[in-house]
Amino acid sequence: MSRHTDISPLLQLRQVAKRYQVGGQEIEPLKHADFAIIPGDYVSIIGPSGSGKSTMLHILGCLERPSSGQVFIDGEDVSALPDAALSGFRSRTLGFVFQRWYLLERMTAVRNVELPLDYSPSLSRTERRVRALECLRLVGLDDRAEHRPSQLSGGQQQRVAIARALVNQPKILLLDEPTGNLDPVTGAEIIELIDHLRRESNVAVVLVTHDMQLAQRTDRCFQLIDGRLERKAKDTFPPATTERAASL
Amino acid sequence: MIAQSQRLLLTLQDVGLLLREHKLRSALTILGISVGIWALVTLLSVGLGARVYVQGQVGQLGSDLLIVTPGNAADTSTFFNRAVQESLTTADAQALRDQVPEIALVAPVYQQRGEVNYRDQRTAPNLVGATPEYFAIRDAKPAIGRLLTAADEQAQGSVAVLGGEIARHLFGNRNPLGESIRFRNTTLYVVGVLRSKGDGGLGQGRDSEIIVPLSTMQHRIAGARHVQMIYLKPRSSEDKDRVRSQTELVLLSLHTALSRNGLPYTVMDLGQLVAVADNLVNGMTAFLVSIAAVSLVVGGIGVMNVMLASVSERISEIGIRRAVGATQQDIETQFLMEAGTLTVIGGVVGIVLAGFSIVILNGLLPWRAVINFAAVAAVLVASGAIGVFFGFYPARKAARLTPMEALRYE
Numbered sequence: 001m002s003r004h005t006d007i008s009p010l011l012q013l014r015q016v017a018k019r020y021q022v023g024g025q026e027i028e029p030l031k032h033a034d035f036a037i038i039p040g041d042y043v044s045i046i047g048p049s050g051s052g053k054s055t056m057l058h059i060l061g062c063l064e065r066p067s068s069g070q071v072f073i074d075g076e077d078v079s080a081l082p083d084a085a086l087s088g089f090r091s092r093t094l095g096f097v098f099q100r101w102y103l104l105e106r107m108t109a110v111r112n113v114e115l116p117l118d119y120s121p122s123l124s125r126t127e128r129r130v131r132a133l134e135c136l137r138l139v140g141l142d143d144r145a146e147h148r149p150s151q152l153s154g155g156q157q158q159r160v161a162i163a164r165a166l167v168n169q170p171k172i173l174l175l176d177e178p179t180g181n182l183d184p185v186t187g188a189e190i191i192e193l194i195d196h197l198r199r200e201s202n203v204a205v206v207l208v209t210h211d212m213q214l215a216q217r218t219d220r221c222f223q224l225i226d227g228r229l230e231r232k233a234k235d236t237f238p239p240a241t242t243e244r245a246a247s248l
Numbered sequence: 249m250i251a252q253s254q255r256l257l258l259t260l261q262d263v264g265l266l267l268r269e270h271k272l273r274s275a276l277t278i279l280g281i282s283v284g285i286w287a288l289v290t291l292l293s294v295g296l297g298a299r300v301y302v303q304g305q306v307g308q309l310g311s312d313l314l315i316v317t318p319g320n321a322a323d324t325s326t327f328f329n330r331a332v333q334e335s336l337t338t339a340d341a342q343a344l345r346d347q348v349p350e351i352a353l354v355a356p357v358y359q360q361r362g363e364v365n366y367r368d369q370r371t372a373p374n375l376v377g378a379t380p381e382y383f384a385i386r387d388a389k390p391a392i393g394r395l396l397t398a399a400d401e402q403a404q405g406s407v408a409v410l411g412g413e414i415a416r417h418l419f420g421n422r423n424p425l426g427e428s429i430r431f432r433n434t435t436l437y438v439v440g441v442l443r444s445k446g447d448g449g450l451g452q453g454r455d456s457e458i459i460v461p462l463s464t465m466q467h468r469i470a471g472a473r474h475v476q477m478i479y480l481k482p483r484s485s486e487d488k489d490r491v492r493s494q495t496e497l498v499l500l501s502l503h504t505a506l507s508r509n510g511l512p513y514t515v516m517d518l519g520q521l522v523a524v525a526d527n528l529v530n531g532m533t534a535f536l537v538s539i540a541a542v543s544l545v546v547g548g549i550g551v552m553n554v555m556l557a558s559v560s561e562r563i564s565e566i567g568i569r570r571a572v573g574a575t576q577q578d579i580e581t582q583f584l585m586e587a588g589t590l591t592v593i594g595g596v597v598g599i600v601l602a603g604f605s606i607v608i609l610n611g612l613l614p615w616r617a618v619i620n621f622a623a624v625a626a627v628l629v630a631s632g633a634i635g636v637f638f639g640f641y642p643a644r645k646a647a648r649l650t651p652m653e654a655l656r657y658e
Contacts, residue, residue, distance in 0.1 A: 063571060063651040084575045091573025098655065102568040106265040116572035118258050125254070164572070 008075065009036035010093075010171050010204055011060060016069035017227070018055050029055045031227030032069070037172060041204040044215040046232070047224035053208040054176055056224065060206060061094050061174050062086045091120050095165030095203075099177040101157045103149040103164075110136060110145040113163045120168060135163035138200070139193060155186035162193065166203070173197070175207040179214055191217060259582055263589045266558070277547075277554045278594040281631060284544030285598025289627055290605050291540050293617035295533025301615030302525045312485040313385065313518045314492055316340075316478040316499070326512040334474040335506055336513070338462070341379075341478050343502055348494040350487035355382040356475040358465050364458060366418040366429045373414050374457045375431055377465020383409075385479050393425045393440030396461055404463040408436040412444035413455035429458075434469050436460060480515075488517065547594065548638040555587050555642035566646050567654030580647035587639025588632045595631025599624055 018030040029052025037043060037060075047053050058064040059071060062078060071079045073089055081089070095116075103112045113132040117123055123131070136142045139159040141152075149157055158178065165173055178194065179187030191214055198205055207214070215221050222229045267274040318336055319327040326332045341356040358377040363370055376382070383395045391412060400407050408429065415424050415438075424438045436458075444455050466472050482491040492515045499513050506512050559566075566579055574582075606617040 058652055058655075061571070063655070084577065087570070087573050087575040087578075090571065096571045098568070098571075100564070102564050102655075104565055104568075106269045107262075115569070118255065119569075119573035119575075119578060121252075121255055168573070 009038055009072070010041075010074065012036040012072040013059065013066075014070045014072070016059060016066040016071065018052070018059060018064070019067045028227055029224075030059070030066070033227070033229050035060075035222070035229055037204050037206060039171065039204055040198075040202045041206070042198060042217075042219040043204075043206045044218040044221045045206070045208045045224060045229070046210060046212070046215050046221060048210065051224045052227060053210075053224055056229075057174055057176055057206070057208045060172075061096055062090050063096075087119070091116060091168055093171050095168060095170035095173045097158070097161050097165045097173070097175040097178055099180045101149075101161040101181075103157055103160055105149050108146050108148060109141065109152065109160045112149065112160055113167050115164060116168045132163070132167055135167045136160070138166065138197065139163045153186075154182055155189060158182060158186075158190055159193065162190075162197070166197070166201075169201075170203060172204045172206060175205065177209055177211075178207055179209065179211050187211070187214075256585075259585050260589065262582070263586050266586060267589075270558075273554060273557075274590065277550050277590050278597060280547035280550040281544070281591045281594025281634065282547075282598035282601060284540065284547040285595045285627060285631055286601040286605070287540035287543055288537060289599055289602035289624065290609070290617070291536040292533065292623055292627075293602065293606050293619050294609060294613070295529065295536060296620055296623075297613075297615045297617040298533070299526060299529045300618050302529055303522060312482060312488055314480040314482070314488065314495070315516045315518065316480065316495060317476070317514050317516065318512065320510065320512050320514050323509050323512065329506075329512070332506055332512040334472070335503055336475050336478060337473065338379075338475060340499065340502060341475070344478070344480065344495055344498055347498050348491060350483050350491045350494065351480055352483045353381045353385050353479070353481040355379055355385050355479040356462060357382065357477050357479065358462060358470060358472060358475045360465070360470060362431060364414075364418070364429055364431050366424075366427065369418045371414060371417050373411070375465070375469070376457050376459045377462040377469070378459055379462050382459065382479070385481050389443045390440045391443040392423075393438070395440055396459065400461045401463050403461075404467055405461055406434065406436050406464065406468075407439045407461065409440040409442060409459045410438055411442050411455040411457045411459075414458055415441040431458070432469065434464075436464075488519075492517065544634065548591070548634045551587055551590055551635060552638040552642060554590070555583060555639050556645070558586065559583065559642045559646040562646075563649065563654050563657040566649055567651055567657070570649075570651035570654060576647040579649075580643045583643035583646050584636050584639045587643070588635035591631045591635030591638075592628065595628050598631070599627065 013033055013035040016030055016033045016035075017028065019026055019028045033056065035056075045053050045056055055064065059066050062071065062073070066079055069079070070077050073093055078086060078089055103109075104115070107115075110129065110132045113135055114128050117128045117131065133142060133145060136145055139162050141156060141159050141163065144152060144156060144160075149160070152160065158181075175194070178190055182190060194205060194207075195217070197203065205218075207218070209215055221232045223232045316336065318333045336356070338356050341354045344351060345354045355378055360375050361372060362375060363372050364375070365371075378396075379401055380396050380398060382388075388395070390409070393409070396407065396409055399405070410418070410424060418424065418429065419427065424441060427438050428435050429438065430436070442455070460469070462475070466475075480491060480495060482488050495515050496511055496513075500507050500511050503512070569579060569582075603619070606619065610616050
């Protein structure tokens with residue numbers, strides 16, 4: 001989507017720290033994290049569970065405010081913006097795919113995909129429906145548009161969630177454990193789909209995972225160690241299992 | 249503007265889906281509100297109807313009318329003193345006519361309730377014995393036949409004029425003129441039927457009276473020499489106070505023996521009576537309506553309860569909506585509209601129920617409940633407002649969740 005020709009960052013974290021009080025104890029999953037995403041980027045963040053990967057993704061997605069440091073989107077410091085403005089950034093710039101897909105059971109697949117458009121009111125009813133159906137086609141589910149989430153398999157629900165993340169034509173797609181709830185075969189299909197979407201739309205992809213095979217596919221990989229992001233060289237990845245490598 | 253209404257429509261669609269998802273819970277909440285609205289609208293309409301009834305009862309007499317009756321509240325024994333109760337006569341009426349120039353019309357009256365029959369048709373109307381001026385005081389015109397005359401009065405004639413409702417009841421479509429009816433042992437010939445004034449069916453108004461000459465009533469039916477009351481109509485309403493004081497003076501001079509402890513009669517101002525009755529009815533209505541309002545508050549608490557449940561069930565939904573661009577305001581609006589929809593549906597159901605119960609009550613009460621459309625519209629708006637009021641806290645609670653709190657919630 002992005003027409004950027006220079007490599008000025010779409011999204012940048014500067015010295016971001018996040019602290020929580022948990023049961024009277026302070027924990028600090030992020031300490032002075034620096035990070036930037038440029039158009040078309042394909043980045044993974046790995047680390048054991050509880051290392052702060054999700055916190056990182058949520059701060060990138062403006063879902064959570066950093067305790068200190070700054071977040072820039074398109075060069076603008078958004079860390080102190082009021083709620084409505086942040087919501088606007090989320091709606092225009094970012095697409096989320098969560099580990100639990102959070103589809104609304106009372107709505108059909110296509111209506112679930114339309115949901116983000118409810119909050120960007122410039123489109124007519126027909127335009128919204130056309131866009132949602134287009135996104136469903138992009139993830140290969142246009143024939144399931146009128147199905148309810150419970151009538152879809154896990155992989156299909158994940159695809160609906162991805163279509164929903166794409167419907168606003170975001171510049172950055174943020175995925176939290178996109179294969180975490182799926183069997184290996186379905187997970188591989190989702191990875192293929194993400195690759196396909198990147199080629200189609202030039203959307204920057206940031207994903208958080210502990211799936212090394214998935215992380216290996218990305219252009220850049222970071223590991224969260226002790227609240228800091230460290231670039232991980234590709235050759236330091238553990239070797240892929242033959243079966244997984246075959247499925248990729 | 250278009251965007252706003254489109255958003256509204258979407259939210260309404262979603263509320264529709266939600267109501268379907270929780271049919272029983274929604275139905276019970278709606279029921280709670282509709283019971284409150286039902287009680288409110290029914291009692292309000294009955295109260296408004298009572299007021300119209302009271303005003304109508306007096307309105308057909310005219311509010312500038314004065315009525316002289318025996319007995320005075322200043323000395324309650326006068327109400328039980330037979331000498332006082334039987335002391336008003338046609339002579340008093342004549343004296344008032346002669347001595348108080350501001351009086352336009354005077355009508356002494358003696359009335360009795362009792363069974364009247366024509367062949368096998370029966371009814372129990374008010375049989376009013378009155379002089380011809382009574383018709384002028386009550387603004388009564390004949391629909392067919394004639395009114396009573398001075399000649400009828402003089403002759404103690406066996407004639408009667410029927411109220412429109414009575415005529416319909418006894419004679420159906422038949423022409424009553426010249427037919428004879430019986431009241432106790434007296435046969436009366438119908439000489440006229442009054443034009444209906446639209447208070448039919450109430451069992452009280454002129455439409456359900458039978459009027460006979462006062463002399464006939466006194467001497468041939470009741471066996472009495474006195475009258476029960478005297479209607480006085482002043483020439484204009486400005487004369488009312490003067491007529492009243494002059495009337496009291498004249499009566500005092502005519503009944504000095506009975507007036508040792510003050511005048512034993514009451515000169516009632518019908519206008520004042522209406523004001524008192526009006527206040528009474530209004531107070532009663534306000535009391536009943538406030539009881540109904542309490543039940544509405546209880547219904548509102550039910551709405552709040554359900555909305556709180558709805559919010560905590562849908563925390564992850566709130567999270568996802570926030571993640572895809574909903575502002576706090578959007579979330580708040582959504583839950584407020586959900587609550588408002590519940591209560592407006594409750595309002596509509598309540599109003600429909602009230603419609604049914606008003607139809608039933610109208611068959612039982614002597615007056616008709618008045619459905620005031622402005623009040624119904626106000627009730628609808630109020631039911632929406634109840635939703636917004638009781639939905640506010642849950643909606644605010646939902647909106648205040650940060651996206652992360654909502655998404656982390658299991």
